[in-house]
Amino acid sequence: MSEPALSIRNLVRIYETEGERLEVLRGADLDLYPGELVGLVGPSGSGKSSLLHAAALLEKPTAGEVIIEGRDGLLLSDRQRTAVRRRQIGFVYQFHHLLPELDALENVALPRRIAGARASEAREAAMERLQALGLGQRLAHRPGQLSGGEQQRVAIARALVNKPQILLADEPTGNLDPNTSDQVFDALRAACRDAGAAALVATHNLALAERMDRVVTLVEGVVRPYERPAG
Numbered sequence: 045m046s047e048p049a050l051s052i053r054n055l056v057r058i059y060e061t062e063g064e065r066l067e068v069l070r071g072a073d074l075d076l077y078p079g080e081l082v083g084l085v086g087p088s089g090s091g092k093s094s095l096l097h098a099a100a101l102l103e104k105p106t107a108g109e110v111i112i113e114g115r116d117g118l119l120l121s122d123r124q125r126t127a128v129r130r131r132q133i134g135f136v137y138q139f140h141h142l143l144p145e146l147d148a149l150e151n152v153a154l155p156r157r158i159a160g161a162r163a164s165e166a167r168e169a170a171m172e173r174l175q176a177l178g179l180g181q182r183l184a185h186r187p188g189q190l191s192g193g194e195q196q197r198v199a200i201a202r203a204l205v206n207k208p209q210i211l212l213a214d215e216p217t218g219n220l221d222p223n224t225s226d227q228v229f230d231a232l233r234a235a236c237r238d239a240g241a242a243a244l245v246a247t248h249n250l251a252l253a254e255r256m257d258r259v260v261t262l263v264e265g266v267v268r269p270y271e272r273p274a275g
């Protein structure tokens with residue numbers, strides 16, 4: 045088997061606010077292999093977002109390792125960590141977080157520009173991603189001129205424009221009606237396959253989770269395979 049694209053080791057996340065101590069992750073382990081699509085389910089407050097934010101190197105956990113390209117991303121300097129994140133990780137949120145004054149093409153091209161690509165190359169890469177996600181006719185639309193499902197597909201295109209090995213998504217369809225949710229999920233899956241990215245997708249939608257290659261859940265702060273309740 046190939047090396048994991050992402051390995052989470054013994055991840056601990058404790059929040060301390062006003063004297064209250066909350067142990068959300070208590071030694072979570074997870075390997076994400078190239079090309080696989082893994083669902084992350086669990087009750088509200090079980091720590092899915094905490095796990096995704098640590099995995100994306102967006103937040104420093106209390107302890108643990110996040111291994112990407114053979115190195116613990118948590119031990120890197122801020123600059124190196126930002127570089128790994130830009131190159132290797134795409135992130136999709138429940139709400140699109142697109143820039144309202146830029147059109148779809150500009151929104152998707154932006155991370156490519158930030159990664160150092162020339163304007164023409166960035167636009168070309170953005171166009172390719174948007175077309176692959178069925179948005180070839182929406183390139184010049186600003187977010188406010190797009191439907192919720194289209195906005196999320198633009199956000200997926202943006203997350204994948206630098207061809208990261210890892211896509212992390214936190215409730216990417218949580219804001220959509222069931223039909224649109226299915227369409228956006230299909231688009232996400234196809235785009236990941238196309239880009240060869242491994243994806244970890246947190247969702248409350250069990251029907252969607254069951255369409256992924258594998259489903260895991262958080263139980264008392266550790267990752268377990270998800271088992272469908274009997275009956």
Ligand SMILES: Nc1ncnc2c1ncn2[C@@H]1O[C@H](COP(=O)(O)OP(=O)(O)OP(=O)(O)O)[C@@H](O)[C@H]1O
Pocket residue numbers: 059060061066068086087088089090091092093094095
């Ligand atoms: N910055 C923070 N400070 C204090 N507590 C926090 C912080 N972030 C999260 N928490 C708490 O940690 C717990 C886990 O939160 P997290 O968002 O990771 O769960 P989740 O499984 O993603 O939940 P949901 O499904 O509702 O999005 C919650 O009880 C939350 O209130």
